Amino acid sequence: MEIFKEIASLKAFLKQFRQPGDSIGFVPTMGALHAGHLALVEASRKENTLTVCSIFVNPTQFNNPGDLAKYPNTLQHDVELLKKVGCDVLFCPTQTEMYPHQDHIRFDFGFLDKILEGEFRPGHFSGVGLVVSKLLNIVAPQRAYFGQKDFQQTMIVRKLVADLNLDVELKLVPIMREPDGLAMSSRNARLSADQRINALVFYKGLQKAKTLLLAGEEFENVKVEVKQFCESQPEIKLEYLALADSTNLSLIKSVTPQSILLIAGYAGEVRLIDNLMMNDEN
Known part of the structure; x- marks a missing residue:
């Protein structure tokens, strides 16, 4: 090289x-x-x-x-x-x-x-x-x-x-994930052992949001539920959960075939992001 x-x-x-x-x-x-x-x-x-x-x-x-x-x-x-x-x-x-x-x-x-x-x-x-x-x-x-x-x-x-x-x-x-689902990130190296475990809640939050939306739940209600879900873990602070059109990133309120869920927040002092396509099988 x-x-x-x-x-x-x-x-x-x-x-x-x-x-x-x-x-x-x-x-x-x-x-x-x-x-x-x-x-x-x-x-x-x-x-x-x-x-x-x-x-x-x-x-x-x-x-x-x-x-x-x-x-x-x-x-x-x-x-x-x-x-x-x-x-x-x-x-x-x-x-x-x-x-x-x-x-x-x-x-x-x-x-x-x-x-x-x-x-x-x-x-x-x-x-x-x-x-x-x-x-x-x-x-x-x-x-x-x-x-x-x-x-x-x-x-x-x-x-x-x-x-x-x-x-x-x-x-x-596509996103590469750890075996437990955490999105691989250079910032993960800064997480303590406990923060590393708790940070998985962001991916689980995306999965939860997807399940609720596909079941017909209103997105505003989903945001509230996912925020409570994420912040039930120690040292976790949610900044945003958003639903967008993956073709142009315009924010939307209802699911379409091109929808993407995006999430960001903190585990301790470490800021992490993740996302999930609504048509992704995971």
């Missing part, structure tokens, strides 16, 4: 993979890799000549400086994991390499960055839009791979790609 820390050297290396018939697959991450990230790399390897993974903890998408400071850094372990799954190239730039001068660019994604994560993390998606724009420009892949767990982020990137006429195909890979 080739490892690059500088934009110029990465671009120079990738030139040899710009030939007719070649394709580059790209997996952007912030490190602290787990099986969910590796599934993205494996999906890319099946469809492309070359797979590039980036590891960069992007400061502009953290609205909470404390959250940024506590974000796990496991670069050496990440390198070993990427080698094992056959990743071809790792790009792990410094903050100075990605932001050589003060950034003044801001993105506005309309209602998409004002709801759900956008409501509770103001400025977050502007930072996501900026770093993804930079990375897609640097790597110039034919395909980019994102995990379903960050569903709203993927919708933001989809709008970014459409509005800027970027020539890249976005691929959404």
Whole structure:
């Protein structure tokens, strides 16, 4: 696996993979890799000549400086994991390499960055839009791979790609879960043993909401019931439970074939998100 820390050297290396018939697959991450990230790399390897993974903890998408400071850094372990799954190239730039001068660019994604994560993390998606724009420009892949767990982020990137006429195909890979159902997340490493057990209530809350909705319960009543269900566990605080149209993320009140349930909350000081497609068999 080739490892690059500088934009110029990465671009120079990738030139040899710009030939007719070649394709580059790209997996952007912030490190602290787990099986969910590796599934993205494996999906890319099946469809492309070359797979590039980036590891960069992007400061502009953290609205909470404390959250940024506590974000796990496991670069050496990440390198070993990427080698094992056959990743071809790792790009792990410094903050100075990605932001050589003060950034003044801001993105506005309309209602998409004002709801759900956008409501509770103001400025977050502007930072996501900026770093993804930079990375897609640097790597110039034919395909980019994102995990379903960050569903709203993927919708933001989809709008970014459409509005800027970027020539890249976005691929959404299903959520990877622990055996008990907890969505895999780099943040899970910060949970205590008890918090790790209690955090499973978010996935169970999604399943409960799905069952109630399919039984004909009104969504407003479902929200109340799921909030009580989740917060019955120690150190759990629910921020939101939402029902949305998965094609455009507009919030809805009744189930459709394209509905998705999204949830977010805290286990102690660790903020977690999850989602569940209403047509998912799980």
